[in-house]
Amino acid sequence: MSGTADRAGYRMCTQQHKDLMSRLVVVSNRTADPRKPAAGGLAVAVRESLQQTGGLWFGWSGKIREAADGTQSGQGEVHVQTAGNVTLATLDLSREDHDTYYLGYSNDVLWPVFHYRLDLANFDTRFAAGYRRVNQLFAQKLLPLLKPDDLIWVHDYQLIPLAAELRAMGCTNRIGFFLHIPMPPPLIMAAIPEHEWLMRSLFAYDLVGFQSEADLTHFSHYVESEAHAERLSPDRLRAFNRTLRVGAYPIGIDVDDFKRLADSKEGRDMFVRMRDEYSRRRLLVGVDRLDYSKGLPQRVHAFRELLTYYPENRDSATLIQIASPSREDVGAYDNLRRQMDSLCGAINGDFGELDWMPVRYIHRNVARKRLPGLFRASRVALVTPLRDGMNLVAKEFIAAQDAADPGMLVLSRFAGAAEQLKEALLVNPYDTQGTAQAIQRALTMSLDERINRHEALLNRIRKYDVHWWSSTFLQALEDCEPNEAAASGTS
Structure with missing residues (x-):
């Protein structure tokens, strides 16, 4: 098949996906107006996906909120605006939540460890608590915005436990997760004090995607050695009383x-x-x-x-x-x-x-x-x-x-x-x-x-462009069987 035919086929698949599928809900640490040029790889790819299908994009606004009395509050209002065929829903963070969840756990623990730099990680217990708290806050604010048949696509390392928090609140939607950064080998992952909780949290998703076969192999080896996961098929693993579909979906460009x-x-x-x-x-x-x-x-x-x-x-x-x-x-x-x-x-x-x-x-x-x-x-x-x-x-x-x-x-x-x-x-x-x-x-x-x-x-x-990436991942997520433990949570 020629490159032109490939692209036509993927666009036809995307259009069929748009016609048949439920609303797409994308969740990432930050959002961006999909009508404007984006700089980062995640923002560019998510923009391309949502422009094809429309839907809801939920995440942090990028703003830090100070309470009127000078105290820190983690319970902000959701700001909703329309950008073309996409609804943007954003949440401000308190200074404490920003410093522990974003600067602390996401960028001082997960980022260095996932990039094999244990020497730069700071395993402060306050960071882990803030990371859990903000993911729980995201789940609390997102849940009322969801429709029963929404397809939820969560992006990147800042939000690993989000599905577990949503499941604990009764969410039964199909939820997929894509890791944009590398997945480290098992022994490096095990250096994180909360590594078992993090990997258990991934089993609250229906589908987890990685950038490369190497990353997929590292994850599979981790759950097989540390969690004694059972491999049901080349792309299905069972552990923590849940079945998870996994795959490599290398992200592309337009x-x-x-x-x-x-x-x-x-x-x-x-x-x-x-x-x-x-x-x-x-x-x-x-x-x-x-x-x-x-x-x-x-x-x-x-x-x-x-x-x-x-x-x-x-x-x-x-x-x-x-x-x-x-x-x-x-x-x-x-x-x-x-x-x-x-x-x-x-x-x-x-x-x-x-x-x-x-x-x-x-x-x-x-x-x-x-x-x-x-x-x-x-x-x-x-x-x-x-x-x-x-x-x-x-x-x-x-x-x-x-x-x-x-x-x-x-x-x-x-x-x-x-x-x-x-x-x-x-x-x-x-x-x-x-x-x-x-x-x-x-x-x-x-x-x-x-x-x-x-x-x-x-x-x-x-x-293997960005349209192939999004349509292939989302089709795989739609094809996931409803999980019998979907509403039980894993945290």
Whole structure:
């Protein structure tokens, strides 16, 4: 089946799904107006799903509420507004709830552990209590908004116990969960003091989806070894008196939409500006949040290795590294920013010329509509996280390329995208010399090889795009058998 036929088939499936299915209720930590451009991978994907089907999007408003008397209150009102065919329902959080649930447990416990960084985790018992409290609050505020036949899709690590809280309140709807970040191996997961409760909570869902087969394997091994789960079939596990369907559903992008961005006025203007400004250079590009999971210092070290061992790249190759601000009130991120400032400054001081700066380091947000032009002007993209659930930048770079003269993707084997994007140059980001060798290969690769690799990569991201992701997951959720223990809860 051709890529065009694949896309037509998935859109037909999505339309049938829209016609037949119940209302879709999406729950995530944050919401966004689906009519406006979104920056993060989760927001982009959820927006695409809801624009296809309509429905309700519930989550935190992003606002912190102070009580009139200066005390902290966790019982805020739900704010409802309409955005096209989507109803947005949001809830403010108190300062205490925000600090324990979001900054504390979500970002100081789950994020580092799920990204294999036990050394950065802070297992403060107050955080776990706040995490449970806010998930219970979300359930209390969401329940009155639900209809009996709603299909509920919960997203990401901040809301792992939400279904268990809803079940305890009598909710019998089909509920699915998708983990956007990596699932760690059993022994790393077991370092979390509440690990058994967390994994038990996942069995309150009807369907749990992961980004990659590796993540699915880690979860299966955990519940089989720690909870003595029984495998009923390749995609069904039974433990805690519940049967759970599991699967790998790698998230995608809207390829045609991103290509339209590349062909828009802003995209073309950025491409021409970069092409003209760097007419004597070959551009390498990295676009990431400033996060310790992204492997940014290792990437800069690899670029230094490239300039050291392949001197023909001096005065020739320029790395544009965009590192958007992220969680700057967390100490680990402040340390990373200082480290990046130092590393980039050192390379520019050691290798730079009056008319050539080896690294252009940008620590601010860059409008998404400008990125396709930057990607198309770049010879190489460096997507080299130490650990990543998927990484949609890799797919966006592929979509933005000129098929007649495409750039090359250097991709970490530890990104979930590596399972799909085998024709990229896969690297171990901890091996900076090996990464430098891969960059050199990308810079010197023949046109024919680049075209062949890009064609295979583009076909794959077209076939498994964001529409395939959402329709496949939601169809699997609709197909789940009603669970006999649905209303009993698991917490």
